[in-house]
Structure formats: C-alpha cells, structure tokens
Amino acid sequence: MRIGIYGYGNLGRGVEAASKKSGDEVVGIFSRRKVASPFGNAVYPAGTAQGFKGEIDVMVVCGGSAADLPEMTPRLAADFSLVDSFDTHGKIARHVEKVGAAAKAAGTLALVSAGWDPGLFSLARLYFSAFLPDGDTYTFWGRGVSEGHSDALRRIGGVADAVEFTVPSDSALSQVGRGVRRHFAPGEMHKRECFVALEDGVDRERVEREIVTMPEYFAPYDTKVNFVSADEVAALRGKMGHSGRVIRLGESGNYETSRHRMELSLSLGSNPGFTGGVLLAAARAVFRMRARGKVGCVTLLDVAPRDLYPEEGVFGLI
C-alpha cells in the first residue's frame, strides 16, 4: 500500500513511525512547514499534494479536529481515498455526511474518526452493547492530555500556553469495578487538571474564574488550575502518554449468575504513536474496500475486521 501523510505534526510523525512497523510505503509527506523527515521520507509543500493523485493509494490526513479536518478531509476526498482521526464526537455524523458527499462525487472512499476514541473505544462500545443489550457502558479517559480542553484554555485572554490532563475519578472507577450499575454525571467520572502559563501582568483570579466556570469544558468537573511557567507547560505537553477504559456491566438473564462485566483498557506510551497504527490499519481497509468498488464515507463501525488485518488468512487469530 502506498500512502501519503498530509500534515506533519505529532500525529503525522506517529503515522510515519508506525509505517516502519506495518511495512507501508510512504510516497510523500505534505506539510505547510519546511521540515525534514527523520526517516528520510520526502516532505513536499502541502499545496502540491494534488499532483500525486494516482501515485498514492490512501492519504492519511493528520490535522486537528477543531479547525483543520472539517475543511481538509472533504477537500482531499476529491482527489484521494483517505483516512482521518476527526475526534469531536458530537460532530462526527455531520463530518461523515460532508466527507461522504465529496467522496461519492469523486469516486473515492474515506474512513473518518479512526483512532482510540473515537475508534477502538467506539468498537468496544458497539460490540459490548450488541452482545449484552441489557447493560450500562462507562468510558473513562486518562490520566492523559485532552487536546480539546487544552485548546479551550489557550483561547482564554491572557493565557500564553496551557495544557489539560483528564483524570478518571477513583470513586467512580471503584464503583464500576465493584459492579455497581448507576448513572454518573460527567463531573462524577473525571477530574480536570489544568497547567496554565499567563502573559505578563494578567490577573490570575480572573483567568481561574473563567476556567472553572466555562460551560461543558470545566464547570461540571472538579477542576484544578495550576499556574506555571511556559517552560513547564511545554515540558508537560511533551508527555504524550494516555490511557483509558470502556467497561460494560450487564445481565443476560434474571439470575445472580447472569451478571457479566466486559472491559477494554488501553495504556499508551504515546497517543499519536498509537493512533498512527490505527490510521494505517484503517487505510488498509480503505484500500481493499475501494478496490471492491466501495465509495463514500465510513467509520470503523462499518468495516469487517478482517479488512484491517495485513495478512489474508485470519484463522490463526480465531
């Protein structure tokens, strides 16, 4: 499979490293910045990508979900079959629709929102619910950086730089671990730790108030704000590890012995490194499904698992 990497930040570098493990050929990396590849892959200006139409089987689109992907993925789908990791959960249905329209018109196939969540965790939520319909699913993230929440901090006036760590609540984890089926409000399941570097002369109290009262992002949570130097924020931002788990508690019958528990847990040394591997497996499925004539936009939930696997025979895994 010949891939292109569009966008060369942390995620693009993760995809490039993962390609060394999967054995996929990187035809080119496309970046707005002039940078060199540590693996010796060719880096081209982003604007030249279209010229590689026909030479790239699947483009791996590596941009941010807030500003980049909503514009980038539909545009690139006009020339390439592709994958992306669009991760704003509430806007995925709309993204699929927009990308699907572009891909259908162009006769390409796109797979969007691949990664660990959305992605592997979406798969777990679906399988768990399908296999055990009477149950409750709990998703815990962290400890790890949330890009969306870090962005929200950085948009506050007077903030020079910031990073947010999402931390699961010990109490909620322990209740679910003991098999207690109950509803948790979002703020009962996670805590938010913010590390914020201010511009000179900015009022700490005002910034802290803006953070802890921010609707959806921080107000519902136990939020701790730490004011630190820009260097400290940068060092914390370099910690790209993450973890999380999806747990389902449920019952297949009406007996004590009908209670079941399923759990998928991940512990990632590097969030973009792991996501890179998921994107390349998704790209393989796109390559195969497009070869069978499929066009439009799908997610991992639409893909037969076998299509993700490098080898043809899967009975060794069964």
Added chain:
Amino acid sequence: MRIGIYGYGNLGRGVEAASKKSGDEVVGIFSRRKVASPFGNAVYPAGTAQGFKGEIDVMVVCGGSAADLPEMTPRLAADFSLVDSFDTHGKIARHVEKVGAAAKAAGTLALVSAGWDPGLFSLARLYFSAFLPDGDTYTFWGRGVSEGHSDALRRIGGVADAVEFTVPSDSALSQVGRGVRRHFAPGEMHKRECFVALEDGVDRERVEREIVTMPEYFAPYDTKVNFVSADEVAALRGKMGHSGRVIRLGESGNYETSRHRMELSLSLGSNPGFTGGVLLAAARAVFRMRARGKVGCVTLLDVAPRDLYPEEGVFGLI
C-alpha cells in the same frame, strides 16, 4: 427477527434467556428430549425442525463442538440461515469450509464460531494485531470450566463423572502485567484443576497417571487431580461462571514512549448465558447480510460491527 433454538442444553437455555433481553421472537425450540420451557416457548422434537423452514429467519444451533456441530450445522444449513458456537479452534477453518459448501448450495448464510472465545476474543486478537503490528498477544482463560478438558477426563476408563477448571498462572499474568514481552509455553500460562468421581473399585493411581500424562490436554500443564464424589462433581459443574483476558504488548516506534498495552477482559456470571447474547447478535447480522444477498459461511471477523447492533443509528456509540 424470528429465531429457532436447535438444542436445549445449557447453551440453548442461555440463548432463550438472552432473547428476553434482545426482544427477538422465539418461534420454536427443537430438542431431542421432552422438556418444557420456563418461558413458555414451544418445544418441538428435533426431527420436526425442517417443517419450520420459512417461519424462522435464523436458527441458533446449540450443540457440542466435539460430536454435535460438525454434523448438525452443515445439515441445518440446507434449510436455514444459522449461527453456531463451534469452538474447537484448530478445526474452525475446516468447519467453515464444510458449512460454507452446504450453505452456498442452499442459498443460506451461516455464521459459525460465535461466542467469547472464539468470538469476542478472536475480534480482540485481530483488532489488537492490526492496530499494533509489532507486538505479542497473550490469551488467558479462567478460572472457569473447560468443556473440552472435562470431556477428556470423562472418556478415561473408570471415571464416572469429572469437571476441569482452567486457571491462569499468576506468574505469567504478572509478567505480562508488567509489560514483559516473552514467549510462554502453554504450561507456563495455565494450570489445570481436575475434580474426578470414580466408579466403584477403580484404581486411583492408574487414573491419575492417565490424566497427568495425557498429551496436549494435561501433560504440558501443572495439573492437579482431586478425587471427589459424583455429587461434588455435579455441584462444581453447576458453576458456570468464567473469565478471561486478551492482552497485547507492542510498540509503534523505537522509543520508550512507543510502548503500548491493550487488554480485553471478561468476567462472566454464566458462560452459556453470555454466549447466548453473542449468538443472538450474530444472528441479527446474519439476518441483515442474508437480506442483502450474502450466502455461504462467515465468522464474526467478516462482519461489519454495525450489523450486530439492534438499532440502525450508531453515532451515539461512536
């Protein structure tokens, strides 16, 4: 979806109970024995099943893998689209081939080897390997009853009844838990606990020697044989809980931070109860795929996850 249940042992009862949770209509239960359903479903003689052709969308075939399913599933595929839980891992490829030939000739669709292992664990092994190609996968089962190993005990001359519990090795679990990537021999990963009731006047030492030296089943393992009464065996056999986990350790790059760990773990109150839910989800996928024209034999690895899920919209899970 209108289902039939063919075979009414523990698994058939698990499917019946799960149908109350999934809302599927049980048209009939087919059994060689004269028994009543606690849910008031109609129980017909096994030989009359063919007469329900056209009234049953998917037959859930609930037989043993050793003697029943290799004959039952291909035979029933001539009249019904169906699912089974054939679980002799090394013979699944051959089972798919035989069932596929019958199903193709009849224009039906069969999904075989659905359950937790093979089934959900096969899915985990495939997704984990596809997303993290440079890694090692470890499957641990137990503590729980292995039907295959219990059968092997019961085939020994002089054994009146017996049950085997498979137990994961603490040492192997702890090494994998610490992220140690190494090869384990089968006997290093699991222990085997046997509870055996003898017929009158049988030589214990001879039976114990036959057990611990039995190739593949017991010889490679730390095997403990306990001689108990037939009543004690029956009581232990009633414990249908099981558990297990699939763990993959791997690396997406060449750095300390590129090390990742994925784990799927299950804790089941009742093995047949949980398997019943998986079989009904698989039946739903068969129903939908057959309606789109698919015939032959598949496993869960060939099924787009979305087809297992009761509702049409899946974006709430993504």
